[in-house]
Amino acid sequence: MGPLGQHRKAAEGYYMFPKLEGEIASRMIFRGKERLVWSLNNYLGLANHPEIRKADTEATAAFGMAYPMGARMMSGNSNYHEQLENELAAFVGKPKVLLVNYGYQGVVSAIDALVDRHDVIVYDAESHACIVDGVRLHAGKRFMFKHNDIESCEKQLERATKLIEAGENKGSILLITEGVFGMTGAQGKLKEIVELKKKYKFRMLVDDAHGFGAMGATGAGTAEAQGVTDEIDIYFSTFAKSMASIGAFFATTVEIADFLRYNMRSQIFAKSLPMPIVIGAIKRLELLRDRPELKAKLWTIVNAMQKGLKERGFDLGTTTSPVTPVMMKGSLGEATALVVDLRENFNIFCSVVVYPVVPKDVILLRLIPTAAHSLEDVEETLNAFSQVSAKLKAGAYANDGVVSMS
Numbered sequence: 001m002g003p004l005g006q007h008r009k010a011a012e013g014y015y016m017f018p019k020l021e022g023e024i025a026s027r028m029i030f031r032g033k034e035r036l037v038w039s040l041n042n043y044l045g046l047a048n049h050p051e052i053r054k055a056d057t058e059a060t061a062a063f064g065m066a067y068p069m070g071a072r073m074m075s076g077n078s079n080y081h082e083q084l085e086n087e088l089a090a091f092v093g094k095p096k097v098l099l100v101n102y103g104y105q106g107v108v109s110a111i112d113a114l115v116d117r118h119d120v121i122v123y124d125a126e127s128h129a130c131i132v133d134g135v136r137l138h139a140g141k142r143f144m145f146k147h148n149d150i151e152s153c154e155k156q157l158e159r160a161t162k163l164i165e166a167g168e169n170k171g172s173i174l175l176i177t178e179g180v181f182g183m184t185g186a187q188g189k190l191k192e193i194v195e196l197k198k199k200y201k202f203r204m205l206v207d208d209a210h211g212f213g214a215m216g217a218t219g220a221g222t223a224e225a226q227g228v229t230d231e232i233d234i235y236f237s238t239f240a241k242s243m244a245s246i247g248a249f250f251a252t253t254v255e256i257a258d259f260l261r262y263n264m265r266s267q268i269f270a271k272s273l274p275m276p277i278v279i280g281a282i283k284r285l286e287l288l289r290d291r292p293e294l295k296a297k298l299w300t301i302v303n304a305m306q307k308g309l310k311e312r313g314f315d316l317g318t319t320t321s322p323v324t325p326v327m328m329k330g331s332l333g334e335a336t337a338l339v340v341d342l343r344e345n346f347n348i349f350c351s352v353v354v355y356p357v358v359p360k361d362v363i364l365l366r367l368i369p370t371a372a373h374s375l376e377d378v379e380e381t382l383n384a385f386s387q388v389s390a391k392l393k394a395g396a397y398a399n400d401g402v403v404s405m406s
């Protein structure tokens, strides 16, 4: 059953596959009771925004969920798909955008299309599963650099360059990293990596799933925040987070976008996004772009939460983004007992990450502050965290195994 599946009897429906019910908001129903929820990537609060709900409903009434039928290349294209692409391109400051069905499969498939066996991939060690799985498909060499370590990154670029120069069929280097790493909230060192372009010849693909909408002066993402939009060759984001929907996009040059359009197997051989998703995304982009107060509210909540946690002595690691990891020391058994206490007695629902994603003695609670939260929500959570942390240190959660909540 694998490292997570082995715990399914004790964990199913509680730690894994939980059901959050009711309207998407800061407070939702979990196991029949209202809880304060910090586990949704609804950064700008768009998921349940009345204007979004209205646009989604009207588009569904007008088009249903079927239209357009077929892959975009065959019969599934529309003016709305192209309008969304044009608006996204203008917003992130790139010549062309390619809309794709899902982020995960889009990244896997884009990597597959962009490289052949003569090319070399250089990528960050803590990359998201979609990058790791895309790299797995690669028939040529791949060099991993230590997470956010520029020295290691340069070493791997040097190796890759030598390999390519020695080869008969000259390939190229594709460097892949993230804008904001979803587990730790650390930003990828895009600016430093871009600097390496002066010494090495490579193209850069950046997955900014957690940065788009939340980072940068206009919300155009981490490349904007670090002032390197022009130097990022291929910028990617999903609609699954700030856009509170489904679908994703690549923003790049006309040449690369056209290459991807004609070569990405996940798009050529799969149905295009239904119209309500596309029209809904146009509306979401409008709000993300034209209502700066949403991002301002997000950051008010983020800053209050991160400042409050730090003042109480919590270790937030290296985050410089809304993703707020809270690291504590404890066993898997203690992690599960602490989460039960937080959920059942303090009515706080957040994600917990344990071994093998983090080292064996680390408990990582991950909070995602959003524009849908209030400062009162933050205060309530800070007080709860102080109490469970004191109990953890006093040994109140000590036990040998996963606390069964099935």
Ligand SMILES: Cc1ncc(COP(=O)(O)O)c(C=O)c1O
Pocket: 102, 103, 104, 105, 107, 128, 130, 178, 182, 207, 208, 209, 210, 238, 239, 240, 246, 247, 248
């Ligand atoms: C960094 C990163 N890339 C890609 C994805 C996958 O996107 P999607 O949910 O659209 O498949 C996610 C999660 O949603 C993510 O966090």
